Amino acid sequence: MYVYDEHDRQILAERVAQFRDQTNRALAGELEEDEFLPLRLQNGLYVQRLAPMLRICVPYGMLRSDQIRRLARITRDYDKGYAHFTTRQNVQLNWPAIEDVPDILEELSEVEMHANQTSGNCIRNTTTDQFAGVQDDEIADPRPYCEIIHQWSTYHPEFAFLPRKFKVAVNASERTDRAAIQVHDIGLQMVRNDKGELGFRVHVGGGLGRTPMVGPVIREFLPEPDLLTYLEAILRVYNRYGRRDNKYKARIKILVKALTPEGFAEKVEKEWEHTRNSPTRLTREAIERMQGYFTAPDYQALDNATDLLAQQRFEHRAFDQWLSHNVTTHKKPGYAIVTLTVKETGTPPDDVSDRQLEQIADLADEYSFGEARVTHHQNVVLADVRQDRLFELWQALQPIGFATPNLDTLTDVICCPGGDYCALANAKSIPVAESIQRRFDDLDYLYDLGRIDLNISGCMNACGHHHVGHIGVLGVDKKGEEFYQISLGGSSQHDASIGKILGPSFARDDMPEVVAKLIGVYVEKRTEEEEFLDTYRRIGIQPFKEKVYA
Amino acid sequence: MPEIITQDGTIKQDDWVLVSRPEEGESLQLPEKQPALIPMDIWLADPHAIVHKPGLGIWLESHDEPERLEGMVNDLPLIAVNFPKFSDGRGYSIGRLLRERLGYRNELRAVGDVLLDQLQFMKRCGFDSYALRPDKDINKAARCLNFFSQSYQAATDTDIPLFRRRAG
Structure with a gap:
């Protein structure tokens, strides 16, 4: 998982100080409501029907156990003791007080978290497959590229006031698309060309909302080092020519439709010609450095626990159902991917209490190298569980309500x-x-x-x-x-x-x-x-x- | 005389006058003794026709295409870009294009709905002077220009993104 260095820490500390200053000026009446609005939105703060809502960024859904514990503490100290998982792999608090938000952001920054650009007309959190790095049908692990995009888009000076919000998703699996890339403003499908080189197929202009659309392909193969220069070209064309007169027609999908995908692609390629060899072109070293953060955890050499699991399934029907529905094959023999379904009937779907968050953190430490993931389906994944401990984990999940074996069924809403x-x-x-x-x-x-x-x-x-x-x-x-x-x-x-x-x-x-x-x-x-x-x-x-x- | 903020946050007096687009049937009214900024397309229609002793520059609307100025930008001592509403972000792209694509070297000024919290973005996109909206506290500009001591991406202010600095 990505770990901050001194640059990230300094930039985030400056961001927290900036938002504290902005909040103080807003509360003192020096900033009009409409002037404060985009500033607070870009720090995750909405004002909702009953109370403000703070959307905390979970880059591509990855969380460490210490971060989950901090989230639990924040929901307890500043909120009503629960949080909501979103379809973009983020976490929302529903009842924070506006004047507390700078303190919440400061507490988050201590565990390398923030609420940057989780809202507002800017580039949002980049999302990906919740099974990234642990399935065997990946072209490559998508997370290093997500983090590269995440850093490039953070406080991008040219693209902080786009016509509308802008969402990027990356998928690396050949078989399936758990990141729903074709309904994003930019969807990147990792591919290899005939020479075996890594790159991206670029979809632009998908989206939901009032005018739902599946994003057309504007480039079949974008070489890996050109990722950021090409994204920048797309964003520049959108920033300049996207509609600003009507917020319902301001998403990039409307521009792509108006210009036709071919016309839009042509404009992007023309813009890109000027910048493709600029220093924003990724270096091999930068890519490898980022990949170094997403190496495999300390797996043990194990065999698949086939016989043991067969016996346990035979003896416990409920375990058998859970295994069939909530457990997925791992690329490493002897390990499995477990999805905790946060959708027990009788509780609001996708909400978790502070206590449940702490239990997830404990389970992550005990069973999955201290990491957990939020899914696009608003569940939680423990990605690296030993097969010979699945039964034990299942037993631990029962009393806390995460073992409902309804993944991908009608009730996994x-x-x-x-x-x-x-x-x-x-x-x-x-x-x-x-x-x-x-x-x-x-x-x-x-x-x-x-x-x-x-x-x-x-x-x-x-x-x-x-x-x-x-x-x-x-x-x-x-x-x-x-x-x-x-x-x-x-x-x-x-x-x-x-x-x-x-x-x-x-x-x-x-x-x-x-x-x-x-x-x-x-x-x-x-x-x-x-x-x-x-x-x-x-x-x-x-x-x-x-x-x-x- | 109006106060203008410069890139390092100091305040300077200058007397450039922004001349608005003439109504239909009327002609361009230039001030007698002060330098004037006129709409880009009027200047482009015939760059040599308008001679103005105290000095002449142009201003762009956020939908104007800076590419039309190719090869001529450095004839102008000052170019201003209007932000009709602070949330209209097209001016940032215009700034970068003028500097990075067209090689503009003289003063680039943000005018219009210019507020404190956007100043650092403007600076990063090549603007080096700012006509702050008069109701905003000009003494806070220096701090707002420097909230961040470094950045992740390249822009006009630095062509070295953080991933290259990390390697060094």
Whole structure:
């Protein structure tokens, strides 16, 4: 994992001092509200419906146990004792006081953390696959490149006031895309060319929100050393020509569409010609230096614990289910990747208490080299667990509620904080998630249904990524009442697609039954090998419509 | 006389006058005794037509294309870039292009909605003088120009990004 040097420490200390000064001037009335707004947003501070919200950056989702403990302490000392995991691998506090934020940022800086650029019209946290570095289908570990992008984008003087927010994601797996790169402003797919050289396929202009779009490719192969100069060229074209007259048309996807992907690419290439050989071009030494931070932990030479696990599975059915659903193959023999599902029915999905955070930190120390990861699906991963200790870990997880073996099933819901917390939301999202989780509480049935991504957003801003849910739910406001619109067939994988709207929206109380009817159509029509998305793609939306609106 | 902040945070008096675009049917009104900044496109229409004894420079709107000045920038003693609203970030790209692409060496001034907390970004993008919005405390400018003692990326102020400095 990346470790700060004296440069990083100094820059961050200066940033904290700067924000303290800015907050003091805002509280003293020297800064107008609209002048303070982008400054606080770029330090992660929103003002929400009930209280301010502070979004803390977790670069590409990686956390050390001491950082998790510090987060726990901060939620206790400055908040109500819990935090929320976001779909961009960050952590949110929902109740901090504005005047405390400089102190919170100072406490975070002591463990090499911050809230930089987690909000505002700037380059946001760069995200990647939560299984980076531990799966065998990677072109290369994406995290060094994420950190290189993270540092380049931090307080970039030219791009602090873009037309709109800007999100970059990197994926390194050939088989799958757990980072949803095609719905990002820039999506980078790591690839090798015919000569075996490393590079990136560059997608630009994907995104959710009001105008959901899958990002087209503007360059098939960008050589590794050219990463930053090319990003800078894209950002410069966007900064100069992106629309600023209408915030709903200000994302880069609108510019790419207006110019066509070919036209946009041409502008970028022309700009890049001027800068591609500038000192911003990465050096071999800089890349290797960064890779040196992401080396394998101190693995032991082990064999796969196949017999032991088979016996334990045979003896404990619940362990067997958990192993099938929440444990993933590791590239190193004898190790496994474990996903802790933070989505126990009866608690708001994706929220964790201070005590749970400390338990995660303890588990990370005990079982996974002191590191944990936040996933795009708002769960937590222990990436390096010995197979012969999985049973012991599973037993430890039971009492704290992280062993619900529902990963990637219907009840592993992606959900934004919604109208319970967020000033932007049209409707609540957490109670909808909970009512659906209650309706589908039979695990065997859930397993039989297979992979179903249910994504819920409380408004158009799409923080719950409803467009790319196999089943997407969007909260809408109808004359002051909360209704929910359903879309079907979205996907954030390599075969990315945007869901289609089913029809008129539903009242909240009807939602579990409506979802049950949709599932009913799938169960009735599926062939033996089909998952929900396959069936939908084969039969189309009509049968679902007929059933639900009958 | 208006006060202008320079790159090192000191305050200087200068009497450059920003001449706004003439209304339709009216002609450009230059001040008699003071140097004048005129809209870029008016100057570009015929750079030699307008002779102004006390001195002549130009100003750019945030949507103007600095590339149109290629080969001519150093004929101008002062170029100003207007930030119509502080949150309009196009001026930062214009600054870098004027300096790094077009080789502009003379004074580059930020005008318009210029506030304290953007000064260091402006400095990094090649601006070396700043007409702070009059309601802001000019005495705080020096501190705001220097919140950060170093940076991660290259820009106009340094062409050596931190990853190259780390190697050294």
